[in-house]
Every structure is written in structure tokens, then in C-alpha cells.
Amino acid sequence: MKPLIYKIILLLFLLISGKPAFAQVQPLTMENAVKLALEKNRDLQVATLETAKSVQKVREARSYALPTVSASAQYLYFPLKQVSFLPGSFVGLGENDLATFRVGGSNAFLGGVAVSQPLFQAGIGSGIRAAQLYEKASVEERNEVRANVVTDVKKAYLDVLITQEQLRLQEQSLARNVQALKDARSLLAQGRASRVDTLRAFVSVENLRPTINQLNNQVEITRTVLKRTMGLDEQEAIDLQDSLRYDQNAVPAPETDAFFEAVQNRPEVHRLELTEKLNREQITLQTAERAPKLSAIGLLQSQAQANNLRLDNYSWPLSSYIGLQLNVPIFNGFRTTSRIQQAVITRQQSETQLTNLKEVVRAQVKISLSRRDEARQRIATQQQTVSVAELGYRITRDRWKQGIASRLDLSDAELSLTQAKSNYLQAIYDFLTASVELDKVLGRI
Structure with missing residues (x-):
């Protein structure tokens, strides 16, 4: 008996859910039509x-x-370290010779904050x-x-x-x-x-x-x-x-x-x-x-180099500058x-x-x-x-x-x-x- 009742309830549910609901008619005056359009018109x-x-x-x-502030950070790894050139006389070579030296560490870190403020x-x-x-x-x-x-x-x-x-x-x-x-x-x-x-x-x-x-x-x-x-x-x-x-x-x-x-x-x-x-x-x-364009500029920077990645042993020296930058257009084609x-x-x-x-x-x-x-x-x-x-x-x-x-x-x-x-x-x-x-x-x- 119960399965039959369940089937009847399920059938009624399907009939009700499948029956289209009567659309509610919306009374509309011209004034209301304009108000609705001002709310819903997509254009x-x-x-x-x-x-x-x-x-x-x-x-x-x-x-x-307004001023422009930017921060930057950089990490570099040198499989072959950077090369510097010195006069050969420093190491006993001829005056026309150059001596090459590899300097710096294999790992280099660089970070800083730059500021630029337009003045004119x-x-x-x-x-x-x-x-x-x-x-x-x-x-x-x-x-x-x-x-x-x-x-x-x-x-x-x-x-x-x-x-x-x-x-x-x-x-x-x-x-x-x-x-x-x-x-x-x-x-x-x-x-x-x-x-x-x-x-x-x-x-x-x-x-x-x-x-x-x-x-x-x-x-x-x-x-x-x-x-x-x-x-x-x-x-x-x-x-x-x-x-x-x-x-x-x-x-x-x-x-x-x-x-x-x-x-x-x-x-x-x-x-x-x-x-x-x-x-x-x-x-x-x-x-x-x-x-011309005149700006005040400034930079605070820190950098370090070493042959290992033991950051706690690194030295982080700071450098900075402030100044003025003037750009004068001369010719741009x-x-x-x-x-x-x-x-x-x-x-x-x-x-x-x-x-x-x-x-x-x-x-x-x-x-x-x-x-x-x-x-x-x-x-x-x-x-x-x-x-x-x-x-x-x-x-x-x-x-x-x-x-x-x-x-x-x-x-x-x-x-x-x-x-x-x-x-x-x-x-x-x-x-x-x-x-x-x-x-x-x-x-x-």
C-alpha cells in the first residue's frame, strides 16, 4: 500500500512541477514604462x-x-664570474697589454627603492x-x-x-x-x-x-x-x-x-x-x-655578493642618491x-x-x-x-x-x-x- 501512495505522490509532484506557471500580468502606464527603461535599458x-x-x-x-615610488629586487647567478680589465703594468705586463681579473661572487643580490617626483x-x-x-x-x-x-x-x-x-x-x-x-x-x-x-x-x-x-x-x-x-x-x-x-x-x-x-x-x-x-x-x-621636464629623483639601494647562499653571512652595504633630472626634447623626427x-x-x-x-x-x-x-x-x-x-x-x-x-x-x-x-x-x-x-x-x- 505504501509504495502505491509514494508513486501517487511522486506523480502529482511531477505533474505540478511540469505544469507551466501562469505569468503574472504587469500593468504598465507610459510613465512606468519610462521609469523601468531608465533602470533596465542596456544601452x-x-x-x-x-x-x-x-x-x-x-x-x-x-x-x-604625484610622486612615483617603485621597489625592485634582483638575484643573479654567475657560472662564470664577471671580468674586469686593468692595465698590464699592474701585474708586470707590457704597457700596451691588459690584464683580466674575475671579480665578485657567484651569487649576487640587489634591491632598492626609487622615487621620482615631477617638478615641472x-x-x-x-x-x-x-x-x-x-x-x-x-x-x-x-x-x-x-x-x-x-x-x-x-x-x-x-x-x-x-x-x-x-x-x-x-x-x-x-x-x-x-x-x-x-x-x-x-x-x-x-x-x-x-x-x-x-x-x-x-x-x-x-x-x-x-x-x-x-x-x-x-x-x-x-x-x-x-x-x-x-x-x-x-x-x-x-x-x-x-x-x-x-x-x-x-x-x-x-x-x-x-x-x-x-x-x-x-x-x-x-x-x-x-x-x-x-x-x-x-x-x-x-x-x-x-x-623641458624637470623631476626630483632619489634611490636607496643595497647589494651583496658571495660564492655561497648563506645569507646570514652576507654584508649588505647601503648606497643612495638624490638629485634633479632634466629632459629637454631636441628632435624626435x-x-x-x-x-x-x-x-x-x-x-x-x-x-x-x-x-x-x-x-x-x-x-x-x-x-x-x-x-x-x-x-x-x-x-x-x-x-x-x-x-x-x-x-x-x-x-x-x-x-x-x-x-x-x-x-x-x-x-x-x-x-x-x-x-x-x-x-x-x-x-x-x-x-x-x-x-x-x-x-x-x-x-x-
């Missing part, structure tokens, strides 16, 4: 790490002004300033990535919303056509409609089903893109809480001096301005290579001159890029404002069009039921209503997308 994480690396570059640049190096200050500018530029680059992430997440969120609304719109159209098919069959049974009308209604219903299937698939695709942009796992289930709507009372006022605002706020502009200053420092840094010219050309490139970027920003501001205003005008027009199309569909449907209008007239009225609603949704989507893009262009993110 932003890489940019943040680059900023942290730039902080270490500043620390490295400052280290060149023209490039240290420029290097520190260049590293600080690079740090600021990396911060602006991170802000640029952050703005791109926020914009991409908002656009991806809006893509999901409009795809869901288009699906809902087509489902409404399917419901109207299904009802029209039922009405056609009922009228056919009463002898008030032709078989052709019923066939047309059936074809209209069946033509909508592939579109709905395609939109269902498109909803999943846009959700996947949104989750990838946010940095979420693809298996996570999300439920969008916002809706694709247009608040007429929340329409922003016309922009005043939008180009000036964009230039003042855009991280791309700040980054290029800092890059241009950085390139100027690079010129100073390369020019400093022509200047025009390398310094070439590096200076490269830095000058790089600065000219950055100046041209900055000028070009400002013109690009000017065009982006103008285009974004134009797109937003055009979408707002389309919204106002499509609102009226939808109302007229709804009225026209109701009138045509009633006339068709009374036998006054044809089935073709009803199909045209239903198609016009669906198209009008679709155009209205597209206008709202275009307005919201243009508003998101305008915020990025103006540097408000």
Missing part, C-alpha cells in the same frame, strides 16, 4: 558605465602630478583639464542616450496602443458586417433581399478575418519591441493602462524661440561644445611635449609637430560638426512643430468626418432594411465609417508621436 547602462570610466580617467590624469611638466595641467572635459562630455552623451531611450519607449508604447485600437476598430467593423449578414439572411428569407446581397455580406465578413489575424500578430510584435526597448524579458506579460486619446484642453501653446531652447537644452549640442574645448586642450597638451597638426585638424572638424548640428537642430525644430500642428488640424477635421460617417452609415443601414438602398451602398457606408475612424486614430497617433519627438528635439527629456 543606458553602457553609457552610465562609460561615465564611471571617465571619472577614473580624471583620477589617472591627476596621478601624473607643462602637459600635466592640460591633461587634467582634458580628462575633466571628457568626463563632462561623457555625462552629456549619457543624457543623449537617456533622451533616445525615453523617446523610443514612448513611441513603442504608442505603437502598441494604435495597433490595439486598429484591432478593436476592425473587430467593430466585423461585428457590423456580421450583423449585416444576419439581416441579409433574414431579409432573404422574407423575400425582401436578393441572394447576391447575402453573398456580398458573407464575402465582406470573410475578408475582414485575415486583417484581424494580421493585427493580432502585429500587437504581439509591437509588445515585443516595447519590452526589448525597456530592457524587459520577452516572457514577461504586460498590460498597457493608457489609451490613445487626444485632450484638446492639454494642447501646448505655440513655441516661442524654440530653436534657442533646443540649443540650450540638447545634450548633443553640449557634448559637441565640450568636445571642441577638449580638442583645444589636446592642442595645448601636444604642444607641451616640446617643453617631427612626431610632435605632426601630433599638433592632427589636434588642430580635429578641432576644426569639431567646430564644423557643431555648426552643422545647430543647423540640423534648427531644421528638426521646424519640422517637428510643423508635423504636430498638421496632425492637430487633421484631428479636428477627422472628428467631424467620423460623426458624418456614423450618421451616413445609420441612414444607409435603415434605408437598406427598408429596401430603398442597395447592399453595395451599405458596404460603402460601412467602409467609409471604418476608414474615417482609422484616419482619426492615425491623426491622434501622429500628434502624440510628433509631441514626443518635439520634446526630444527641444531637449525637454
